[in-house]
Every structure is written in structure tokens, then in C-alpha cells.
Amino acid sequence: MTMMTGAEIVIRCLQEEKVEYVFGYPGGSVLHIYDALFKQDQIKHVLVRHEQAAVHAADGLARSSNKVGVALVTSGPGATNAVTGIATAYMDSVPLVVISGQVPNAYIGQDAFQECDTVGITRPCVKHNFLVSDVHQLALTFKKAFYIAHSGRPGPVVIDIPKDVTAAKCKFEYPETIQMRSYNPVIKGHLGQIKKAVHLLLEAKRPMIYTGGGVILANGSEQLTRLVRRLGFPITNTLMGLGAYPGTDPQFLGMPGMHGTVEANLAMQHCDVLLAIGARFDDRVIGNPENFSSLPRKIIHVDIDPSSISKRVKVDVPIVGNVPDVLEEMLRLLDAGNTGPDPAVLSGWWKEIDEWRAKQCMKYRMRKSVIMPQYVMEKLYEVTGGQAIVTSDVGQHQMWAAQYYKFDQPRRWLNSGGLGTMGVGLPYAMGAALQNPGMPIVCVTGEGSIQMCIQELSTAKQFRLPIKIINLNNRYLGMVRQWQEMFYGSRYSESYMDSLPDFVKLAEAYGHVGIRVDRPEDVEAALHRAFVEHKDDLVFMDFITDQKANVFPMVAAGKGLADMILTEDL
Amino acid sequence: MRHIISVLLENEAGALSRVAGLFSARAYNIETLTVAPTEDVSLSRLTIVTSGTDAVIEQITKQLNKLIDVIKVVDLSEAAHIERELMLIKVRATGKDREELKRLADIFRGHIIDVTESTYVVELTASGAKLDSFIQAIDAGLILETVRTGVCGIGRGERILKV
Numbered sequence: 202m203t204m205m206t207g208a209e210i211v212i213r214c215l216q217e218e219k220v221e222y223v224f225g226y227p228g229g230s231v232l233h234i235y236d237a238l239f240k241q242d243q244i245k246h247v248l249v250r251h252e253q254a255a256v257h258a259a260d261g262l263a264r265s266s267n268k269v270g271v272a273l274v275t276s277g278p279g280a281t282n283a284v285t286g287i288a289t290a291y292m293d294s295v296p297l298v299v300i301s302g303q304v305p306n307a308y309i310g311q312d313a314f315q316e317c318d319t320v321g322i323t324r325p326c327v328k329h330n331f332l333v334s335d336v337h338q339l340a341l342t343f344k345k346a347f348y349i350a351h352s353g354r355p356g357p358v359v360i361d362i363p364k365d366v367t368a369a370k371c372k373f374e375y376p377e378t379i380q381m382r383s384y385n386p387v388i389k390g391h392l393g394q395i396k397k398a399v400h401l402l403l404e405a406k407r408p409m410i411y412t413g414g415g416v417i418l419a420n421g422s423e424q425l426t427r428l429v430r431r432l433g434f435p436i437t438n439t440l441m442g443l444g445a446y447p448g449t450d451p452q453f454l455g456m457p458g459m460h461g462t463v464e465a466n467l468a469m470q471h472c473d474v475l476l477a478i479g480a481r482f483d484d485r486v487i488g489n490p491e492n493f494s495s496l497p498r499k500i501i502h503v504d505i506d507p508s509s510i511s512k513r514v515k516v517d518v519p520i521v522g523n524v525p526d527v528l529e530e531m532l533r534l535l536d537a538g539n540t541g542p543d544p545a546v547l548s549g550w551w552k553e554i555d556e557w558r559a560k561q562c563m564k565y566r567m568r569k570s571v572i573m574p575q576y577v578m579e580k581l582y583e584v585t586g587g588q589a590i591v592t593s594d595v596g597q598h599q600m601w602a603a604q605y606y607k608f609d610q611p612r613r614w615l616n617s618g619g620l621g622t623m624g625v626g627l628p629y630a631m632g633a634a635l636q637n638p639g640m641p642i643v644c645v646t647g648e649g650s651i652q653m654c655i656q657e658l659s660t661a662k663q664f665r666l667p668i669k670i671i672n673l674n675n676r677y678l679g680m681v682r683q684w685q686e687m688f689y690g691s692r693y694s695e696s697y698m699d700s701l702p703d704f705v706k707l708a709e710a711y712g713h714v715g716i717r718v719d720r721p722e723d724v725e726a727a728l729h730r731a732f733v734e735h736k737d738d739l740v741f742m743d744f745i746t747d748q749k750a751n752v753f754p755m756v757a758a759g760k761g762l763a764d765m766i767l768t769e770d771l
Numbered sequence: 772m773r774h775i776i777s778v779l780l781e782n783e784a785g786a787l788s789r790v791a792g793l794f795s796a797r798a799y800n801i802e803t804l805t806v807a808p809t810e811d812v813s814l815s816r817l818t819i820v821t822s823g824t825d826a827v828i829e830q831i832t833k834q835l836n837k838l839i840d841v842i843k844v845v846d847l848s849e850a851a852h853i854e855r856e857l858m859l860i861k862v863r864a865t866g867k868d869r870e871e872l873k874r875l876a877d878i879f880r881g882h883i884i885d886v887t888e889s890t891y892v893v894e895l896t897a898s899g900a901k902l903d904s905f906i907q908a909i910d911a912g913l914i915l916e917t918v919r920t921g922v923c924g925i926g927r928g929e930r931i932l933k934v
Contacts, residue, residue: 320785321788324785324788324789324792325792325796328839329839329840332784332785349839381839382842382934383780383781383839383840383841383842384839506837507833507836507837508830508833508834508836508837511826511829512830515826
């Protein structure tokens with residue numbers, strides 16, 4: 202067996218893991234690794250313009266596929282710039298391996314140039330991290346890192362490698378399998394608990410199914426769809442779970458939560474049996490937990506992470522396990538018993554739901570002279586035939602995209618739900634575009650968010666990524682403005698965006714196509730131009746939208762789910 | 772309520788800070804924390820004394836189990852167990868106090884392990900509560916220094932925490 206340097210081992214490990222793209226930025230501590238990267242052509246490196254975007258892009262790649270995203274950054278500022286990306290992936294349980302350079306072993310702790318305690322800084326926002334101080338541990342560490350990142354409840358793993366380790370030599374042997382005595386995620390759910398759950402579901406008079414990002418991460422959409430159709434129950438998907446169940450299906454009630462639909466929120470609130478799957482009863486989803494818990498309903502919770510169960514809301518039937526396995530078992534029990542819910546009982550519940558639906562809470566008033574942001578989302582859905590991968594940043598535009606674009610498939614909607622990181626949209630789109638060539642990739646953003654990672658327009662040019670950027674430009678940090686209007690007496694403190702760049706010229710300066718749209722009648726034509734005429738180009742569409750448009754319905758922070766503020770237009 | 776949680780974890784660099792960091796990040800309370808390798812040096816055993824409602828303790832054990840380095844977690848206070856803590860206490864021992872402190876150390880089954888003309892160091896091993904009573908039994912003005920290890924505990928009988 203030939204001897205290899207640590208740097209060569211790093212590359213070989215990535216090859217063994219079938220990594221296609223590495224997003225990164227070189228620097229002193231990773232020069233050996235970049236040299237090894239140069240000498241091979243299996244792994245493609247994507248040079249970003251800021252390390253935060255490297256991690257977001259790897260994250261976008263992972264969300265849009267079932268792969269582990271990989272980022273490579275240097276020590277010190279390279280690693281600290283990556284932290285927001287890592288924390289974002291951690292909050293949404295996205296599998297990543299982030300490799301960071303570190304100063305040589307002998308310099309650690311000496312305040313060396315570009316030294317920081319990467320393992321210490323990232324510890325609270327990773328699933329696990331490693332400092333590899335010996336080249337002999339390198340291959341095993343990579344095997345563990347990839348295994349930990351994608352198994353169980355997925356998450357980011359950081360591997361910090363001192364520079365001398367990447368120069369040291371040893372024999373390379375990549376372990377085929379890995380066993381860790383301290384880490385064995387549960388896969389099969391407890392059969393007794395699953396039986397109890399099925400029994401409860403069949404007895405329910407007002408059942409409701411509520412699913413989150415866990416269903417998508419576990420690739421459980423197919424099983425979920427079969428189960429929901431088999432039962433005939435209403436279903437809601439959270440912001441992170443959109444696309445797990447077809448958004449155009451009549452059993453789908455829309456998104457729940459702070460900006461959820463009336464029908465989804467009231468069904469969550471008033472159901473007698475709630476089946477929660479891969480969801481975590483987040484504050485943005487159930488509102489005030491005391492209010493939510495005060496209503497008498499039985500809760501069944503399926504999740505691979507035991508700590509998600511009974512964390513915010515007491516659960517009656519906990520089922521720890523992998524979502525598709527558990528749902529398959531539920532389906533098997535239903536088939537074996539040849540039973541189903543009583544349609545007569547269900548029809549009464551559906552009648553109630555249809556009354557809530559009749560409120561048409563997503564209606565908004567069109568205006569003649571000003572573009573309504575909701576209208577842009579509706580037209581985007583039409584023009585792309587609902588077939589695009591849509592990424593978003595964070596704010597009002599994110600909510601409008603989630604409300605008005607109907608996702609029929611999983612892994613088509615990428616956004617930062619947990620950490621709420623502005624600036625993810627464009628790098629997510631980059632990762633998704635590389636991973637899904639030929640798919641239409643849309644980044645829905647706002648003039649605030651886009652400026653947080655706008656430097657990536659340069660990366661997108663270098664790699665010819667035909668992303669369509671939909672900038673809903675209202676000259677305000679819209680969600681901040683909305684809260685200030687509603688809860689701070691319209692004192693718009695620092696939420697107005699002054700001195701904005703000319704986005705069309707900016708896009709052109711980067712070598713892209715820029716289109717400004719400020720009249721409602723031009724929206725559709727502009728979208729056609731972008732998606733048809735400029736199919737292979739990055740197009741930056743700057744939609745000048747209504748400054749006062751707000752996201753409705755809204756459940757104010759700390760309120761109960763039934764306490765919804767509806768649009769004044771209704 | 773007070774709980775004694777025993778954790779068996781990989782004896783890896785940084786394992787302790789993962790546990791300590793978890794407690795501070797999630798605002799869990801730590802009264803004492805002790806850690807040392809076991810007879811198998813690849814394993815460390817950690818004992819944490821904490822308090823919280825049943826829901827909080829349930830989350831603590833779940834969150835501890837979620838840490839990759841953690842192999843097993845047991846709430847010792849759920850069943851019969853023994854807890855011990857070691858204290859070294861340096862006291863001013865002059866005049867009539869010398870005899871009184873010696874007597875007190877004997878009553879508490881402590882040992883005087885360092886003697887000078889004016890000071891004693893008393894070594895005492897007992898439950899945390901018993902150490903507290905010893906401190907209370909001594910005139911506060913005589914206490915020069917105390918150092919406590921924090922609680923370590925073990926289940927009674929056949930209740931065994933092992934890989």
C-alpha cells in the first residue's frame with residue numbers, strides 16, 4: 202500500500218463518499234488540500250466569494266437531493282465565516298460535512314496567525330465535530346463524519362484538520378463500514394406504540410395530520426401520501442415540510458402556524474387526534490404552547506429524535522423511529538386489519554373544515570398601479586408550471602412564496618426555517634442548480650436579504666448557473682416593517698432600505714441579465730422572458746412591489762393558533 | 772427536584788465540554804459535576820447533580836443521549852443508590868478549638884490529614900448533605916478554606932451502568 206499525505210487522504214475520502222461538488226475558499230491552512238484537489242478531476246470545486254455562501258451552497262445541494270453537502274474553508278476567519286451556514290444547517294437538520302483547516306498542531310493555543318478554536322466555536326451548532334491531530338485518524342474520522350451527518354436525525358459535522366496533518370504521510374485505507382458504540386439511531390418504531398397509534402387514528406372523529414421537515418429529510422413522502430390518502434384525513438405541512446404531501450391535493454389544508462391558513466390552524470387547534478410526523482411543535486407553528494395544550498386532543502408523535510418528543514408539548518403516543526419505516530408499518534396494520542376510518546364521521550369534520558376554507562384567507566386585493574407581491578408568486582407558479590426548485594431568503598417574500606407556490610414534490614422548496622438566515626437564497630440556488638442540472642431554479646428574495654450574499658452573483662457567473670432571481674423589492678425590510686406597523690405604532694425604526702443599488706445594472710455588471718418590472722401588467726411577460734428567452738442565463742428580476750403589503754393570516758408571537766389576524770381586504 | 776444523573780461517555784478530548792456546553796446552552800442547572808476515566812480508560816464516567824421538573828429532567832436525559840460521545844445515561848435518583856462526595860476543609864485550630872474540631876471530625880467519621888500549630892485539614896467523605904451539616908456544625912469564623920469534589924454516585928445491588 203502506498204503512502205499518502207493527509208491532504209491526499211482528504212480527497213480520497215471525499216471520492217470514496219462519491220462527493221461530486223465541494224464548495225470552498227482557499228487559505229493558508231488548507232493549501233495542501235487545495236494542492237491535492239488540483240491534482241485530480243473527480244471532485245469539482247466551486248469557488249464561492251464568501252465562506253458563508255460555501256456552507257449555504259453545500260446545504261442547498263443537500264436539501265435538493267439526498268446527499269451530504271461538503272464545504273471546505275480555511276482556519277480562523279474562514280471557519281468563523283462558515284459558522285452562520287453551519288448553524289443554519291443544524292437548525293434544519295441538513296447533512297453536511299464541513300472541513301476546516303487549522304494551524305499546525307504545534308501552534309495550537311499560541312494565538313497563531315488565523316487561529317481560532319473552531320471545534321469550540323462550532324460545538325453548539327453541529328451534530329458532532331472532530332479535531333484530527335493525527336494523520337492516522339483521518340480516514341476513520343471522515344467515515345464517521347459522513348455516517349453521523351446523514352444517519353438518524355441528520356446534521357452538520359465539522360472536521361478541523363491542522364495543517365501539519367495534511368502534510369504528514371500514512372497508508373490509506375477507507376473503512377467499508379462503521380460501528381460506533383455510542384451512536385446507534387433507532388430505525389424501527391415500537392410495534393406496540395404503532396398499534397396504539399393506529400387504533401387512536403381509527404377512533405378519531407376530528408383527526409388531523411401535521412408533518413414537518415423530518416418527512417422530507419427521511420424521504421418519507423411516498424409513504425406519507427399513501428397513508429394520508431388511505432385514511433382520508435386532512436393534512437398540513439409546515440414551512441420545512443412543504444412538498445412532502447402534494448400541495449395541490451384537496452386533502453392538503455395549506456401551511457400551519459404564524460402565517461398559516463385559517464383551515465390548517467383551526468384544524469390543528471380543534472382536532473381530537475393529531476398525528477405529528479417529523480415535526481417539532483415549533484413556536485412559529487403552534488403559537489403559544491400553553492394555549493395549544495389547553496385543548497383536549499390526543500397527540501401521536503413520530504420522530505427519529507427522542508428529544509423532539511414531548512419537548513414543547515406533552516405527547517400521548519410517542520413513536521421513535523425512521524419516518525418511512527413507521528408509516529409503512531402503520532399502512533401494513535391498516536391493510537392487515539382491513540379497516541379504515543368511518544367515512545360518515547369524517548364527512549362531518551370535513552364539512553367544518555370546508556367552512557373554514559370558505560373564508561379564503563389567502564385572498565388579497567389586486568391594485569391597478571402597483572404590483573402585489575402575492576400576484577408575482579401566483580404568476581411564478583403558473584409560468585413554471587409548479588415544477589421549479591424554489592429557494593427563498595427570510596422575510597415576507599419567504600412567507601408569500603410558501604403560501605402561493607404549491608409544491609407537489611419534496612425537495613423543491615429550500616429555505617431557512619429554523620435559524621431564519623437572511624442571505625441563504627442565492628447560495629441555496631447555486632447548490633440546487635449544480636445538483637439538478639436542467640431543472641428551473643428560482644430564488645425568491647427581497648432587496649434586504651439578497652444583499653446579504655449578493656457577492657455570489659460572481660460565483661453564479663463563473664459556473665454558468667441559470668438561476669432566476671425574483672426580487673420582491675418593496676424598499677423596506679418588509680417583515681420588520683410589518684411588525685413595526687402592527688406592534689410598534691408604525692414607528693419604522695431602521696426598516697427602510699435607502700440607497701439601494703440599481704439591481705438591473707448590478708446584475709449586468711456581473712455579466713447577468715437584469716429586468717426591472719414595476720407594472721402589474723408586465724409581470725407575466727417578464728417571467729416568460731426570463732424562463733423562456735433567457736432559459737440558460739441568470740436573470741435578476743427586480744419587481745417593484747407594494748410597500749404596504751403585509752403577510753396574512755398572522756398569529757402574533759405568544760398567541761394561540763385560533764387567534765388569527767386576517768387581511769383587511771376580506 | 773434534585774436528580775443525580777450518571778453518564779458513561781467516550782474518554783475523548785472535548786467530551787466534557789460537550790456536556791457542560793449542553794447544560795449552559797439549554798439553561799439547565801448544574802449543582803455539581805464530576806468526571807474521571809473508568810477501569811476501561813476509553814470510557815469516562817460523569818456524575819451531574821441537577822434539579823428541575825420531570826419534563827426538564829426528561830429533556831436533560833434525552834439531550835445527553837443525543838450527544839454522539841455519550842454511551843449511556845442513567846438517572847440514579849430514580850432507584851436505590853449511594854452518593855458520596857469528598858471534602859477537604861482547612862480550619863483554624865488553636866486553643867480549645869483544637870480538641871473540639873478533632874471531636875467533631877471523629878463524629879463525622881472524618882480524618883485530620885494535615886496538622887500545623889494553628890490549622891487542621893479535615894478530610895470527609897459523605898453525602899453532599901452530610902458535608903453541608905459538617906460545615907454548619909463548625910463556627911464559620913474557623914473555616915479557612917473548603918474544597919469539594921462534587922457528588923459521585925452508584926446504583927445499589929445489581930443495578931449496573933456498563934457498556
